[in-house]
Amino acid sequence: MILKGKVHKYGCDVDTDVIIPARYLNTSDPAELAAHCMEDIDGEFVKNVKAGDIIVADDNFGCGSSREHAPIAIKAAGVSCVIAKTFARIFYRNAINIGLPILQCPEAVDGISAGDQVEVDASTGKITNLTTGKSYQAMPFPPFMQRLIDVGGLIEYAKDKIKSAGCSCCML
Amino acid sequence: MGQTITQKILAAHCGKDAVEAGELITAKLDLVLANDITAPIAIREFEKIGAGCVFDKDKVALVPDHSTPAKDIKSAEQVKIMRDFARKYGITNFFEIGRVGIEHTLLPDMGLVLPGDAVIGADSHTCTYGAIGAFSTGVGSTDLAAAMALGETWLRVPETIKFVYYGKLNKWVGGKDLILYTIGKIGVDGALYCSMEFTGETIEGLPMADRFTMCNMAIEAGGKNGIIPPDETTLAYVKQRAKREFKTYKSDADALYKEVIEIDCSKLEPQIAFPHLPENTKPLSEVGNVKIDQSVIGSCTNGRIEDLRVAAEILKGRQVHRDVRLIIFPGTQEIYKQAMHEGLFDIFVDSGAAVSTPTCGPCLGGHMGCLAEGERAIATTNRNFVGRMGHPKSEVYLSGPAVAAASAVLGCIGGPDQLEKR
Numbered sequence: 001m002i003l004k005g006k007v008h009k010y011g012c013d014v015d016t017d018v019i020i021p022a023r024y025l026n027t028s029d030p031a032e033l034a035a036h037c038m039e040d041i042d043g044e045f046v047k048n049v050k051a052g053d054i055i056v057a058d059d060n061f062g063c064g065s066s067r068e069h070a071p072i073a074i075k076a077a078g079v080s081c082v083i084a085k086t087f088a089r090i091f092y093r094n095a096i097n098i099g100l101p102i103l104q105c106p107e108a109v110d111g112i113s114a115g116d117q118v119e120v121d122a123s124t125g126k127i128t129n130l131t132t133g134k135s136y137q138a139m140p141f142p143p144f145m146q147r148l149i150d151v152g153g154l155i156e157y158a159k160d161k162i163k164s165a166g167c168s169c170c171m172l
Numbered sequence: 173m174g175q176t177i178t179q180k181i182l183a184a185h186c187g188k189d190a191v192e193a194g195e196l197i198t199a200k201l202d203l204v205l206a207n208d209i210t211a212p213i214a215i216r217e218f219e220k221i222g223a224g225c226v227f228d229k230d231k232v233a234l235v236p237d238h239s240t241p242a243k244d245i246k247s248a249e250q251v252k253i254m255r256d257f258a259r260k261y262g263i264t265n266f267f268e269i270g271r272v273g274i275e276h277t278l279l280p281d282m283g284l285v286l287p288g289d290a291v292i293g294a295d296s297h298t299c300t301y302g303a304i305g306a307f308s309t310g311v312g313s314t315d316l317a318a319a320m321a322l323g324e325t326w327l328r329v330p331e332t333i334k335f336v337y338y339g340k341l342n343k344w345v346g347g348k349d350l351i352l353y354t355i356g357k358i359g360v361d362g363a364l365y366c367s368m369e370f371t372g373e374t375i376e377g378l379p380m381a382d383r384f385t386m387c388n389m390a391i392e393a394g395g396k397n398g399i400i401p402p403d404e405t406t407l408a409y410v411k412q413r414a415k416r417e418f419k420t421y422k423s424d425a426d427a428l429y430k431e432v433i434e435i436d437c438s439k440l441e442p443q444i445a446f447p448h449l450p451e452n453t454k455p456l457s458e459v460g461n462v463k464i465d466q467s468v469i470g471s472c473t474n475g476r477i478e479d480l481r482v483a484a485e486i487l488k489g490r491q492v493h494r495d496v497r498l499i500i501f502p503g504t505q506e507i508y509k510q511a512m513h514e515g516l517f518d519i520f521v522d523s524g525a526a527v528s529t530p531t532c533g534p535c536l537g538g539h540m541g542c543l544a545e546g547e548r549a550i551a552t553t554n555r556n557f558v559g560r561m562g563h564p565k566s567e568v569y570l571s572g573p574a575v576a577a578a579s580a581v582l583g584c585i586g587g588p589d590q591l592e593k594r
């Protein structure tokens with residue numbers, strides 16, 4: 001899968017409260033959440049973001065709460081993938097579970113500036129900065145996680161498991 | 173090679189004798205939980221799986237604590253999704269207002285989490301239960317949906333950082349100060365993906381309330397879980413609550429640690445985390461003159477009876493500063509009742525404070541005490557991110573209950589000792 005778009009760049013420790021503030025958590029509707037995405041760190045984000053755009057950030061992206069509303073808001077805002085030096089662990093799980101591509105690649109983060117055009121091959125992890133012409137290789141996912149991604153996320157994985165093993169009430 | 177307590181619990185839950193850091197395992201779960209913000213998404217995803225039932229109706233806890241009592245129509249509808257789901261699947265542990273408490277205070281207090289358990293919750297502060305020697309960690313809603321269906325989850329066995337605390341604590345210094353100091357030292361990603369094991373003579377001398385506070389904030393250092401090996405204090409707490417068997421684990425002497433960090437507590441002052449990260453900590457003596465508009469005492473971090481007693485000790489016979497709003501929110505109905513019986517509410521109300529029903533409300537800027545633009549609060553909560561308690565241009569300072577109570581009287585950030593001098 002090839003992803004391509006303009007870069008929105010942020011620093012360290014972008015937390016889930018700025019990705020989607022708690023005052024909007026009385027809904028779980030992706031479109032409503034997307035309308036307030038990044039509001040407290042970048043008031044212009046929602047106005048500027050276009051389908052396919054890429055978020056690039058420094059260390060510990062998505063730290064803070066477990067709210068899945070954060071990756072949901074980012075995905076629904078049209079962002080095609082997030083590249084960071086490191087991700088906070090719950091955000092990392094959530095992104096994989098809901099099918100938002102995320103890539104860990106410190107060199108790419110240092111070599112990409114806000115506004116650059118970037119292309120990502122999500123299956124190989126190759127990141128190309130089209131503005132500078134430089135390429136980078138992101139860290140591969142461990143095999144189990146790659147399998148989760150390949151079957152289409154955790155819900156598909158659980159569906160298969162229930163289908164083959166049955167749920168507790170069927171086994172009674 | 174020896175195993176850490178976290179490794180032992182995880183091994184026991186995936187049917188192995190031992191597990192290694194970095195290994196991906198599928199662990200059986202003793203409890204899975206969600207709140208009124210995370211459950212609606214989990215429920216939507218759960219229904220897609222097509223399971224006819226939850227894996228065990230006694231092992232799913234649904235706690236509507238965040239926007240309750242329902243703050244608006246939309247939140248009421250989120251809770252209704254939970255309520256309908258709980259009824260449809262016969263879920264035992266769903267709590268209505270009047271019986272609900274803040275999830276991380278309520279569930280261990282009810283004996284629903286026990287030592288040696290493996291627990292996941294769609295709430296980042298699920299790591300709180302490490303205080304009783306359980307493995308518990310926060311996940312997202314989709315993880316929870318799968319766990320409600322399968323009774324298991326995938327986990328990467330974390331490396332462990334061991335923290336050894338020694339020395340006698342000074343007056344007014346407690347678990348909150350220890351954990352704030354620790355986060356200040358290692359940073360908000362200092363324990364990313366790791367287990368934080370809290371040990372040492374200082375920890376052994378800590379009451380349960382302070383231990384919960386410490387494990388609660390493991391996530392603020394990026395940790396996967398915080399954990400304290402069970403001892404007499406743990407057993408005294410657990411035994412009167414447990415309604416089923418449990419097992420206690422201890423780390424082996426030759427367990428492998430990523431790092432061992434020693435912390436001398438004898439000279440520690442009360443700690444304050446400045447906006448907008450919990451790692452921006454300073455000792456009280458270096459805070460300077462910081463005027464406040466609001467003081468908030470409560471939350472899953474410091475909403476226990478012990479915290480309220482500390483606040484009452486300081487507020488007794490004193491008045492909240494005329495320019496300050498003091499909001500106190502106990503963690504559970506039990507704690508609420510206890511505080512009422514002990515006469516703490518008289519002290520609070522006489523001092524000019526407001527006492528709230530148990531809720532997350534102000535902690536996440538949801539309701540029951542949001543901040544306006546430019547306002548500043550001191551809070552015993554666990555996060556001071558931009559906009560956490562309200563307007564994006566408001567500020568939150570974190571502290572323990574003693575400083576939060578004293579500051580409410582002083583009108584600016586300060587400790588109980590400053591009150592004596594006046």
Ligand code: SF4
Binds near residue numbers: 238472
């Ligand atoms: S009290 Fe605050 S930190 Fe604790 S569960 Fe509620 S919102 Fe989260």
